[in-house]
Amino acid sequence: MKIQFNGRRALVTASTGGIGFAIAKGLAEAGAEVVFNGRSTASVADAVSRLSAVVPGATLQGVAADLSTPDGVAELVRSAGAIDILVNNAGIYGVQDFYETGDEVWENYWQTNVMSGVRLSRALLPAMVEKGWGRVVFVSSESARNIPADMIHYGVSKTAQLALARGLAKRVAGSGVTVNSVLPGPTLSDGVADMMKGEVERTGKTLESVAAEFVVQHRPSSIIQRAATVEEVASMVVYVCSPQASATTGAALRVDGGVVDDIV
Known part of the structure; x- marks a missing residue:
């Protein structure tokens, strides 16, 4: 199976490093034009430079925008132009006890992890439907189904993404546009590397x-007994965005190493 995105234009949010960068790289290697996004102009320019070095000839664009705000999303939509593939990867996480998590933290997580995807999907889905082809992917987490007691605010936002993706898949039913979620488990992202x-x-x-x-101690149900690489997560996302995945929509696809202990 050879995945090709020639003539397709993809937007990957929070793509200056980690899983987002790996997704952008995978899409570019398969021929997609890629729009990078990050919070700062410097980080976006650096990401574009790094990917240009490993995927010579790739068509790349960078847009710096804070997606936790309506204005930031609007700026990204204006600058990105027409999009065929939207990967909602922007998100924040952090350990904090429920009793000490104030409304302002909940609001920040909701705006960043959930509303960024709501606003981008609302802006970009209509054109995909009109064209008769498109892909929207939410990078959620196994924490959406396995809510961590020390990050309840994070888990709730990730569960909301699953509901949003499923609802959007139904909203665009029969249009040729698919909407799915991908649920990574413990992954060797830049943030995890810094933490360790x-x-x-x-x-x-x-x-x-x-x-x-760490996985053995804190995620003992893991079947692979290790953290995934960002490339392993990106491979699932790239496939879900591909023409070959046209019959997969409304799904929550796990790349969690078997952490969630069920067979469905």
Whole structure:
């Protein structure tokens, strides 16, 4: 199976590093034009430069915009132009006890993790439907189904993404546009690497070894018993965006290493 996106234009939010960058790279390697997004002009320019180096000849554009605000989303939509593939990867996370999580934190997570995807989908889906082809993907998390007690605010926002994606899939039923969610589990993203940097330095172990120990301790239901790579998550997203995935819509597709302990 050879996936090709020649003539397709993709927008990947929060794509200057980690899973987002890996998704952008996978799409560009398959021929898509890619619009990068990040919060700062410098980070976006750096990401475009890095991808240009590894995918020579790729057509790339960078747009700096804060997607936690309506104005930021509007700026991204204006600058990005026509889009065939929307990957809603923007999101924030962090450990915080429920009793100490105030309304302002809940609001920030809701605006960033949920409303950014609401606003972008509302702006970009109509043109996809009119064209008769399009892909929308929400990068959610296994935490959407396996709510972490120490990040309830995060888990709730990720569960909301699943509901949003399913509802949008129904809204555009029969149009040739698909809407899906992808649920990564523990993944060796830039944020995870930063979180584990101290333990790596203290023990002298590799990042992969420290991450695997974390998974065994904190996600004992994991079947692969290690953290996934960003490329493994990106491969699922690229497939879901492909023409070959035209019969997959309204789905919540797990790349969690088996953390969620069920067979459905």
